[in-house]
Amino acid sequence: MMIKRSLSFIAAAAFSLHATAWQPSGKVECIAPSDPGGGWDFTCRSAGNVLRDLELIDGSVQTVNMAGAGGGVAYAHTVSKRAEDDKLIVAASTATTTRLAQKQFPGLEADMVTWIGALGADYGVIAVGKDSEYENLNQLLDAAKKNPKSVKFAGGSARGGWDHLKVLIAAKAAGADELPEIPYLSYNNGGEAMTQVVGGQVDAFTGDISEVTGFLSSGDLRVLAVLADERLPGDFADIPTAKEQGIDAVGPNWRGFYMPKGASSESKEFWRNAIDTLYASDQWKKVMKANGLIPFHPPAGEFDAFVKQQVQDIEGLSREIGLLK
Amino acid sequence: METLGFLIEGFAVALTPYNLMFALFGAFAGTLIGCLPGLGPANGVAILIPLAFALGLPPETAMILLTSVYAGAMYGGRISSILLNIPGDEPAMMTCLDGYPMAQKGRAADALAISAIASFSGGLIGTIGLIMLAPVLAKFALSFGPAEYFALFLLAFATLGGITGKNPMKTVIAATLGIMISTVGIDISTGTQRYTFGVLELYEGIDFILAIVGLFAISELLFFVESRIGGGRKKMNVGKLTLTFKEILTTIPTQLRGGVLGFISGVLPGAGASLGSFISYTLEKQVLGKKGHFGEGDIRGVVAPEAGNNGASSGALVPMLTLGVPGSGTTAVLLAMLISLNITPGPLMFTQNADIVWGVIAALLIGNVLLLLLNIPLVGFFVRLLSVPPMYLLPIVTMVAFVGIYSISNSTFDLYFMVAFGAVGYFLRKLEVPVVPIILGLLLGPEMEKNLGHALVLSDGDWSVLWASTLAKSFWLVAGLSLVLPYVVGPMLRRRMNAAMKESPVSD
Numbered sequence: 001m002m003i004k005r006s007l008s009f010i011a012a013a014a015f016s017l018h019a020t021a022w023q024p025s026g027k028v029e030c031i032a033p034s035d036p037g038g039g040w041d042f043t044c045r046s047a048g049n050v051l052r053d054l055e056l057i058d059g060s061v062q063t064v065n066m067a068g069a070g071g072g073v074a075y076a077h078t079v080s081k082r083a084e085d086d087k088l089i090v091a092a093s094t095a096t097t098t099r100l101a102q103k104q105f106p107g108l109e110a111d112m113v114t115w116i117g118a119l120g121a122d123y124g125v126i127a128v129g130k131d132s133e134y135e136n137l138n139q140l141l142d143a144a145k146k147n148p149k150s151v152k153f154a155g156g157s158a159r160g161g162w163d164h165l166k167v168l169i170a171a172k173a174a175g176a177d178e179l180p181e182i183p184y185l186s187y188n189n190g191g192e193a194m195t196q197v198v199g200g201q202v203d204a205f206t207g208d209i210s211e212v213t214g215f216l217s218s219g220d221l222r223v224l225a226v227l228a229d230e231r232l233p234g235d236f237a238d239i240p241t242a243k244e245q246g247i248d249a250v251g252p253n254w255r256g257f258y259m260p261k262g263a264s265s266e267s268k269e270f271w272r273n274a275i276d277t278l279y280a281s282d283q284w285k286k287v288m289k290a291n292g293l294i295p296f297h298p299p300a301g302e303f304d305a306f307v308k309q310q311v312q313d314i315e316g317l318s319r320e321i322g323l324l325k
Numbered sequence: 326m327e328t329l330g331f332l333i334e335g336f337a338v339a340l341t342p343y344n345l346m347f348a349l350f351g352a353f354a355g356t357l358i359g360c361l362p363g364l365g366p367a368n369g370v371a372i373l374i375p376l377a378f379a380l381g382l383p384p385e386t387a388m389i390l391l392t393s394v395y396a397g398a399m400y401g402g403r404i405s406s407i408l409l410n411i412p413g414d415e416p417a418m419m420t421c422l423d424g425y426p427m428a429q430k431g432r433a434a435d436a437l438a439i440s441a442i443a444s445f446s447g448g449l450i451g452t453i454g455l456i457m458l459a460p461v462l463a464k465f466a467l468s469f470g471p472a473e474y475f476a477l478f479l480l481a482f483a484t485l486g487g488i489t490g491k492n493p494m495k496t497v498i499a500a501t502l503g504i505m506i507s508t509v510g511i512d513i514s515t516g517t518q519r520y521t522f523g524v525l526e527l528y529e530g531i532d533f534i535l536a537i538v539g540l541f542a543i544s545e546l547l548f549f550v551e552s553r554i555g556g557g558r559k560k561m562n563v564g565k566l567t568l569t570f571k572e573i574l575t576t577i578p579t580q581l582r583g584g585v586l587g588f589i590s591g592v593l594p595g596a597g598a599s600l601g602s603f604i605s606y607t608l609e610k611q612v613l614g615k616k617g618h619f620g621e622g623d624i625r626g627v628v629a630p631e632a633g634n635n636g637a638s639s640g641a642l643v644p645m646l647t648l649g650v651p652g653s654g655t656t657a658v659l660l661a662m663l664i665s666l667n668i669t670p671g672p673l674m675f676t677q678n679a680d681i682v683w684g685v686i687a688a689l690l691i692g693n694v695l696l697l698l699l700n701i702p703l704v705g706f707f708v709r710l711l712s713v714p715p716m717y718l719l720p721i722v723t724m725v726a727f728v729g730i731y732s733i734s735n736s737t738f739d740l741y742f743m744v745a746f747g748a749v750g751y752f753l754r755k756l757e758v759p760v761v762p763i764i765l766g767l768l769l770g771p772e773m774e775k776n777l778g779h780a781l782v783l784s785d786g787d788w789s790v791l792w793a794s795t796l797a798k799s800f801w802l803v804a805g806l807s808l809v810l811p812y813v814v815g816p817m818l819r820r821r822m823n824a825a826m827k828e829s830p831v832s833d
Contacts, residue, residue, distance in 0.1 A: 035733060064735070065735050066735065066736075067529075067735075067736070068525055068526050068528065068529065068736065068738075069525040069526065069527075069528030069529060070511075070528065070529060072525045072528055073525050073526065076525060102516075104511075104518070104528070105525070106523050106525075149785060152782065152783060157513075158511055158512075158513035158514075158516045159513065159514055159515050159516040160516035161513075161516065164516075183782045183783075185471075185514075185778075185779045185782060185783075186513040186514055186516075186775070187513075187775075188513070188669065189667075189669060191669055191673050191677060192669055192671070192673070194673075195467065195671070195672060195673050196470070196471075198467070199467045199468060199469070199470070201470040201471065201783070202783070214676070214677060323516055
């Protein structure tokens with residue numbers, strides 16, 4: 001305990017030496033573009049707590065809930081009303097980039113804000129019921145390649161949403177060409193979709209690893225692949241990645257932040273470093289472990305490029321399935 | 326016994342001091358709401374939803390609070406039936422028949438006490454039925470595919486009018502309004518926006534909690550302002566308790582029959598508590614025949630409907646918890662609350678949110694005991710509350726509604742929407758268009774659409790999949806029957822009900 005504490009102290013000290021130029025004073029706001037209790041709300045609150053514990057900021061981080069349009073209300077607010085605010089960060093995830101790519105925030109683009117960093121991810125999985133004929137991802141996708149209508153997927157997002165896109169990413173990587181033909185049934189949440197797969201009504205489930213833990217441990221669901229670069233830690237180490245099976249598909253549902261584009265470059269520098277320090281801290285590792293978050297943290301300079309690449313990829317896929325004209 | 330283990334865990338949830346406090350508060354507030362004429366259980370629950378949000382209650386506590394209000398309102402409805410001959414809510418209509426004559430004979434205290442006891446045993450029988458039936462039905466529901474769900478939702482819509490529905494056309498209009506409102510927002514099966522007109526706040530659709538609080542609570546406030554502005558009612562005298570133990574014993578068979586019948590009619594979608602109390606009363610009259618003196622203050626004429634409507638209130642929770650299809654207006658409101666707490670009702674809830682389901686069921690049992698304890702000694706207190714001038718009550722309710730709704734998403738847009746729904750609800754109710762079907766349309770419309778879409782995707786566009794399975798066929802059959810029957814049986818039943826009632830009932 002002592003060692004951990006002093007380590008993080010050193011980290012914080014090193015950091016404060018590095019960024020003497022600018023530090024936020026007074027109230028710092030973190031907008032969670034959802035109701036209390038959602039994923040974005042969690043991102044703001046837990047990151048805010050750790051930022052304070054590490055003494056990266058003087059006061060506390062105030063979480064402001066601003067629900068609406070799947071993050072669109074908060075995005076528009078940041079772009080139009082807070083464009084030069086140095087002391088504002090906004091929680092975001094793959095859901096944000098998906099909606100940006102599909103032009104669901106009218107008139108708003110991904111380059112209207114500055115993407116400062118990611119703090120972990122929840123990885124995509126493709127699973128089948130325990131009595132399914134499919135034993136691995138290749139069998140499943142081969143069947144879909146032969147006859148796109150033969151494998152029906154269920155997921156917890158709308159058509160064109162992240163759960164649907166994961167199927168398309170995997171199918172595309174496997175060489176399927178009739179992507180719009182692959183049936184996808186959208187449910188209100190992953191739980192409802194899994195019930196249908198466990199009940200044998202639908203062939204396969206697409207979702208995130210955090211959603212399947214219950215049915216995985218009860219043995220009702222067989223996870224064919226996790227869409228990550230390498231195997232996940234802990235209890236999930238037995239699940240093969242799609243890459244191992246020769247299908248180059250990765251689907252991280254990352255959690256991170258953006259901030260106003262017009263903020264000063266000193267403040268952007270400060271926040272990028274703050275997120276790096278936060279991510280490296282033991283406190284944050286504990287938060288990740290307690291909440292099933294898996295390591296994911298592109299280096300500070302590359303995150304902006306990562307987000308833009310993701311938006312581009314999603315845009316391409318959405319065009320391919322006819323969601324975007 | 327697996328169920329027993331879950332129930333014990335449920336008690337562990339419900340018996341924490343924090344949850345117990347809210348159960349007690351809910352039972353108390355529910356009784357109060359129930360005994361105010363015109364304020365039914367659906368309105369009562371709708372009024373307290375914002376409070377649950379304002380206090381930031383955890384899901385299980387919020388549900389315990391609301392189910393206690395529900396149970397309390399069922400108890401409270403009888404008080405004004407007996408004392409004023411005005412039913413506090415629709416299910417308490419039948420209690421007027423013998424309750425008021427008893428009060429006129431100077432036996433008001435006895436009527437209130439025996440009806441509290443009957444409510445208790447009715448509620449107990451209903452909850453035991455819920456405990457036995459719900460897990461079985463939840464397991465069975467796992468085998469439901471999209472086609473079966475579609476037929477089930479169709480059945481729910483077909484039974485909407487209920488057997489006592491006054492004007493089927495207005496019910497259809499109301500349900501259609503609800504479905505129309507529900508189409509606003511992203512369509513999850515195509516991923517496109519519908520009727521959002523570029524307004525970002527509309528992208529996720531219209532929150533049904535806003536619609537419910539607006540349509541029920543705010544419109545109720547407007548009604549209250551209109552009709553009861555000014556002073557309260559004059560004081561009423563309850564009299565002395567002369568009920569003997571022997572008299573209570575003689576009503577036990579009536580309590581059992583009423584409770585069981587009520588539970589069954591509660592489980593049936595659309596039938597609800599009013600039917601439960603009506604059938605119990607009628608059957609009791611048939612069974613006892615000339616031995617009773619019904620309509621002139623027979624004690625069993627108070628017992629039967631009260632056991633019936635409290636049994637039905639627990640029965641109506643069965644389809645709501647296991648299938649996500651509400652059996653009555655109040656359970657529709659509870660369903661909306663569950664969904665906005667991020668809990669999906671249905672078979673999965675019994676495994677994934679077992680603490681909430683069984684916590685709520687245990688709270689129903691505890692609430693019943695609390696209500697019995699509250700209602701016998703404190704009945705005089707409730708009677709006095711009946712004469713509280715609305716000038717004190719209304720501002721409190723209004724404040725809680727606004728604070729609660731604002732605390733959900735910190736958006737003033739939502740407040741405007743709630744007030745708009747309140748005004749619309751007021752005019753609709755003036756036009757005698759029922760508001761419950763609007764809520765059901767809003768809740769069930771998207772589900773029905775989604776399942777229709779899914780069934781067609783699974784069958785590659787073959788419509789016959791919708792009635793392929795035996796289960797789906799039987800839902801279609803029942804749905805057909807419930808569309809036709811009200812025209813055949815409805816007028817007959819209503820004639821009898823009206824003949825039995827001297828004063829026209831206050832609808833909910």
